[in-house]
Amino acid sequence: MGDDAPPSRAQAAALAIVAVAAGAAILYFGRDFFVPIVFAFLLNAVFRPLVRRLERLRVPPPAGAAVVVLGVTAAVVGLGFALSVPVQTWWADAPQLLDAAERKLSRVREPMARVSDAAHRIERVAQGPASGPTTGSSASGGGAAAASPAETTGVIPAPVAPSLVSRVFGGTARFVGGVAGVLLLLFLLLASGDLFVQKLVRVMPLRRDKRVAIEVVDEAQGVVLRYLLVTLLINLGQGAVVGLTMSMLGLGHPLIWGLFTVVFEFIPYLGAAIMIVVLTIVAAATFDHVGRILLVPASYLLITTLQNNIVSPYAYGNRLKLNPVAVLIGVLLWWFLWGIPGAFLAVPIIAVVKIVSDRTEGLTAIGEFLGE
Numbered sequence: 001m002g003d004d005a006p007p008s009r010a011q012a013a014a015l016a017i018v019a020v021a022a023g024a025a026i027l028y029f030g031r032d033f034f035v036p037i038v039f040a041f042l043l044n045a046v047f048r049p050l051v052r053r054l055e056r057l058r059v060p061p062p063a064g065a066a067v068v069v070l071g072v073t074a075a076v077v078g079l080g081f082a083l084s085v086p087v088q089t090w091w092a093d094a095p096q097l098l099d100a101a102e103r104k105l106s107r108v109r110e111p112m113a114r115v116s117d118a119a120h121r122i123e124r125v126a127q128g129p130a131s132g133p134t135t136g137s138s139a140s141g142g143g144a145a146a147a148s149p150a151e152t153t154g155v156i157p158a159p160v161a162p163s164l165v166s167r168v169f170g171g172t173a174r175f176v177g178g179v180a181g182v183l184l185l186l187f188l189l190l191a192s193g194d195l196f197v198q199k200l201v202r203v204m205p206l207r208r209d210k211r212v213a214i215e216v217v218d219e220a221q222g223v224v225l226r227y228l229l230v231t232l233l234i235n236l237g238q239g240a241v242v243g244l245t246m247s248m249l250g251l252g253h254p255l256i257w258g259l260f261t262v263v264f265e266f267i268p269y270l271g272a273a274i275m276i277v278v279l280t281i282v283a284a285a286t287f288d289h290v291g292r293i294l295l296v297p298a299s300y301l302l303i304t305t306l307q308n309n310i311v312s313p314y315a316y317g318n319r320l321k322l323n324p325v326a327v328l329i330g331v332l333l334w335w336f337l338w339g340i341p342g343a344f345l346a347v348p349i350i351a352v353v354k355i356v357s358d359r360t361e362g363l364t365a366i367g368e369f370l371g372e
Helices: 009-029 031-056 061-127 149-153 164-169 172-191 195-202 207-249 254-264 270-286 290-316 324-358 364-370
Strands: none
Touching: 009 031, 009 324, 031 061, 031 172, 031 207, 031 324, 061 172, 061 254, 061 270, 195 207, 207 254, 207 290, 207 324, 254 270, 270 290, 270 324, 324 364
């Protein structure tokens, strides 16, 4: 009888922790497999209504799926060619901007370094003479520090960290392969019609569960579709305002700042923080007056604050009420698991988890935490 006894709370908690850790490990090490699948399902929710409309016009789902996928591919390629010139121009100017910013920031670091050095000397004086022979700068009375390996050998060490581009895309072949995989899976999902939902309903044992599954899928697709479209429209408007503002402030490449705004604002909180840091660095490299430098990130902060507190609540309505703390934690979690793609996918994933939790017994506490 002892073997048939239900597990204690401690055992259940331990099993839950092990399951969560195992799931996180699977998602982390299998991100190359899972990320294209999630992106494909996300795009399927966006373009499914269009395929259904074509089907009402007696266009078979495979043909409609082909039209949609070819249209998306053509739009992405056309947008890439249209933005290639300004992006290449900005990329060519970026090294000079970074060098100028580093020179100006070094002027700020020098006084801070002197203060830090004085604090270390005071600490050494307070601790008394150290035992053992002194080396480096203390042995020479504050003279020149020991030469670095690059100074002694004349060889500059190769950078250890990979470049930003390789971090984001993981190499051109890998990025193109991932995009091709997403488009292929998107085509299969759109061409199969509602087969996935039908299979999901068939495996449900109870009729009530079948009805709930259909409602969850429909609601999840509607919420994801509305979120992506509304967010895109909001980001396009904010990007236009940011580009115009940066042009008025005299910051170069306003089109690039508008484009970056559209892309990074898909990442809640972190996207705005990245934009503020980048704009501050570029402003420091462009302008000499401190007030004019700070005006650039302050303007972006004002624009994004007004958008988040006035435009977004009205645009999203009551269909996407998520806890801001849960959203931030989710963005950080998916950033850690899947990198930049995970940060973009965080909000749709959280929204789907909330919808499933609200309609599943035993998971209502999760839905309550994720909601406002």
